[in-house]
Amino acid sequence: MKGAALVVAAIALLVVVALPTPAGLSVAGQRVLAVLAFAIVVWITEAVSYAVSAALVVSLGALLLGAAPPFAKGASTAAGAQLGTSKALGHMLEGFASPAAALVAAAVFLAAAMRHTQLDRRLALLVLRRTGTGPRGILLGAILVGIVLAFFVPSTTARVGAIVPIMGGMVAAFGLARDSRLAACLMITTAQVATIWNVAIKTAAAQNLLAVGLIQQSLGVTISWAMWFRQAAPWAVVMTGVLYVVMRVIVPPEPVGGPEARAAVQAQLAALGPVRAAEWRLIAVAVALLALWSTEGSLHAFDTSTTTLAAVTLLLLPRIGVLSWEEAERLVPWGTVVLFAVGISIGAVLIATGAAAWLARATLGALGVASLSPLAMLAVLSAINVVVHLGFASATSLAATWIPIVLAFVAALQRPDVPALGMVLVQQFVVSFGFLLPVNSPQNMVAYSTGAFTTRDFLRTGVWITLVGYALLLALAATWWRWTGLL
DSSP states (O other): OHHHHHHHHHHHHHHHHHSOOOTTOOHHHHHHHHHHHHHHHHHHHTOSOHHHHHHHHHHHHHHHHHTSOOOSTTOOOOTTOOOOHHHHHHHHTGGGGSHHHHHHHHHHHHHHHHHHHTHHHHHHHHHHHHSOSSHHHHHHHHHHHHHHHHHHOOOHHHHHHHHHHHHHHHHHHTTOOTTSHHHHHHHHHHHHHHHHHHHHOGGGOHHHHHHHHHHHHHHOOOOOHHHHHHHHHHHHHHHHHHHHHHHHHHSOOOSOOSHHHHHHHHHHHHHHOSOOHHHHHHHHHHHHHHHHHHTBTTTBOOOHHHHHHHHHHHHHSTTTSSSOHHHHHHHSOHHHHHHHHHHHHHHHHHHHTTHHHHHHIIIIITTTGGGSOHHHHHHHHHHHHHHHHTTOSOHHHHHHHHHHHHHHHHHHHOOTTSOHHHHHHHHHHHHTOOOSOGGGOHHHHHHHTTTSSOHHHHHHHHHHHHHHHHHHHHHHHHTHHHHTTOO
């Protein structure tokens, strides 16, 4: 099956390359669209791992762009001139030099440190101990755990991976089956609350940082942690309440409660033992880092990437740190870092070659989106974004595909009533809308792998969360984001 998907991806690439070059599109632009077509098929079908797909994209991009005419301003226009594979490879590796890529690498190190010390589990258990042991308290605890960890663990998969075993222990403590209503409620909640707070917090998910990198390259605007949070947090706060209601109504847990849950939490805390010195050091670094993130641009001029990288350096130092480089090598998902950097590269090349602008004209322009009012434009773009996400198993790959198109589209509008930054940033919020299917994000699949719920269960809750989230998005566009000057 995966071999067949690779064949389909190769056919898609060859077809795009072989087609006559459309008017208004450069040869280099057509070649990068061919690479994008290949990447999309591979990403959707998961024919190979994301790290391998990144290597394929870089290799194909370097070969195809290298044989295309130069596309940079001022480049040679002589007949038969070629960019050359050396320069093409430089473009395809451009993302590795991005501050956003450094931030992602540092962020996954930080998540690895949390997992290594088990501080993420301790925080989750401490929150659960405070929220009560009835169905409402346990559900509220699952939500609060997801929110707290979103601030300190900059990896969605790592957060959900830490919470899922704890929730499983709670279910087992009541003597319930792994596919009980309580189990389904807690596992779905764990995944959905992680996705909701990915929208709110810049450092909570890799796709956010990819978009930040593309926005900075294209628009020359740096988005601080506090600015992102100020714009997105109202949506996440309201949607957290919506999630609580949806889960209580759609997947009501059994009427359990009592000492079993308290005993389960206490037993898991006891197994962790007292707080170790390494955990205290990690807590100090994490709190200081959160303070630096949230005051960037107001109390100091240190950007998020630099502060996070400095924090990770401390965590790797002898005596001061909490893990060695050898331990970090085993725990860090290097594929995520590689895919992220390549995502920035392909997005930048799409913009530089004019491919993103051509694709925006051929799709969004043909639909008449350019003539709509700003609110209607946002509504259409967001609806397309949600539908397209159904085919992607990674929000990072979706951001690498969608955000360059939106950047090129809004840049070509030249409409003062359509702020480019606001329109693109809101689209990045929607990129995280992986609420509908388990296959729409890695965190969903982590929860789904427990066997606690079916795809139908997830879809029943996800439809309501998506619909309300979409409506709330438009309401904020007409009110809050207009008042703050984002739109």
